[in-house]
Amino acid sequence: MxxxxxxxxxxxxxxxxxxxxxxxxxxxxxxxxxxxxxxxxxxxxxxxxxxxxxxxxxxxxxxxxxxxxxxxxxxxxxxxxxxxxxxxxxxxxxxxxxxxxxxxxxxxxxxxxxxxxxxxxxxxxxxxxxxxxxxxxxxxxxxxLSVSAVPELADAYLSTTDLGSWVEYHSREAYLALVDACWESRAFGDFWQHCLVAEGILDVAVEPIVNPWDVAPAQILVTEAGGRFTDLTGEARFDGGSALATNGLVHDAALAHVGLPR
The missing domain is CATH 3.30.540.10 (Fructose-1,6-Bisphosphatase, subunit A, domain 1)
Structure with missing residues (x-):
């Protein structure tokens, strides 16, 4: 309790x-x-x-x-x-x-x-x-729930919501570089991808544009499952306008591809 x-x-x-x-x-x-x-x-x-x-x-x-x-x-x-x-x-x-x-x-x-x-x-x-x-x-x-133990991006399962959002709000090339660095990618999208990170099914879920109510539940769900949740500057916050949820082990490596300056 x-x-x-x-x-x-x-x-x-x-x-x-x-x-x-x-x-x-x-x-x-x-x-x-x-x-x-x-x-x-x-x-x-x-x-x-x-x-x-x-x-x-x-x-x-x-x-x-x-x-x-x-x-x-x-x-x-x-x-x-x-x-x-x-x-x-x-x-x-x-x-x-x-x-x-x-x-x-x-x-x-x-x-x-x-x-x-x-x-x-x-x-x-x-x-x-x-x-x-x-x-x-x-x-x-x-x-x-417990996040996965996958230690390397080369073995990671990745999801985003919509490729078009990367064109408009960040960088399509940056996201595709992350795709190329991972083992497999899908677009489960929205809430589900963050829940799947908490379940240990996905290793990385990333979004270039979000609202606070989109990801506040995801932040505590992922972190209580043993993972890491930040915005794309690497700050542990739900209201930074972007989101990266991982098993923690591959977080910094994913940020190296899609991270934004603080």
């Missing part, structure tokens, strides 16, 4: 509420969709999930701040802040692909201390809290 055990239990309740909404709206014929100013889609399920979680947090943690992808708020506030991404993988949700999840994190004075990732159509839920390890629940039960 840790000082955040009660918050972790609450995060599970929030995820249950989110799953009830998202599963009911998945592949719904009357799903309402609009585009945000950055041209990314948002559905009525996104807003309904965030509204429901905000209402529950208001009842159970009225003193805490909240920042969410749809409802706004500051991820950089001091004290306790809940970060919400109601549906990470909205494009998959829209296309009827089952790879999407609700992301919930509690950040305390700038450090993620609770992370919850619930992907109901995959039948998987990942969670972590400071000092309590990283865990996965799936059809086989609950499992404590």
């Amino acid at each position: 840790s000082r955040y055990s009660a918050d972790l239990r609450l995060a599970a309740q929030l995820a249950d509420a989110a799953d009830a909404i998202t599963t009911a709206r998945f592949r719904a014929q009357d799903l309402a969709v609009r585009s945000k100013p950055d041209r990314t889609p948002v559905t009525d399920a996104d807003t309904a999930v965030e509204d429901a979680i905000r209402e529950l947090l208001g009842a159970h943690r009225p003193q805490d701040a909240i920042a969410g992808e749809e409802g706004g708020g500051s991820a950089s506030e001091r004290g306790r802040v809940w970060l919400l991404d109601p549906i990470d993988g909205t494009k998959n949700f829209l296309r009827g692909a089952p790879v999407w999840a609700t992301l919930i994190a509690l950040v305390d004075d700038g450090e993620p201390v609770v992370g919850m990732v619930s992907a109901p159509l995959l039948g998987r839920r990942w969670w972590a809290a400071t000092g309590e390890g990283a865990w996965l629940a799936d059809s086989a039960g609950e499992h404590r």
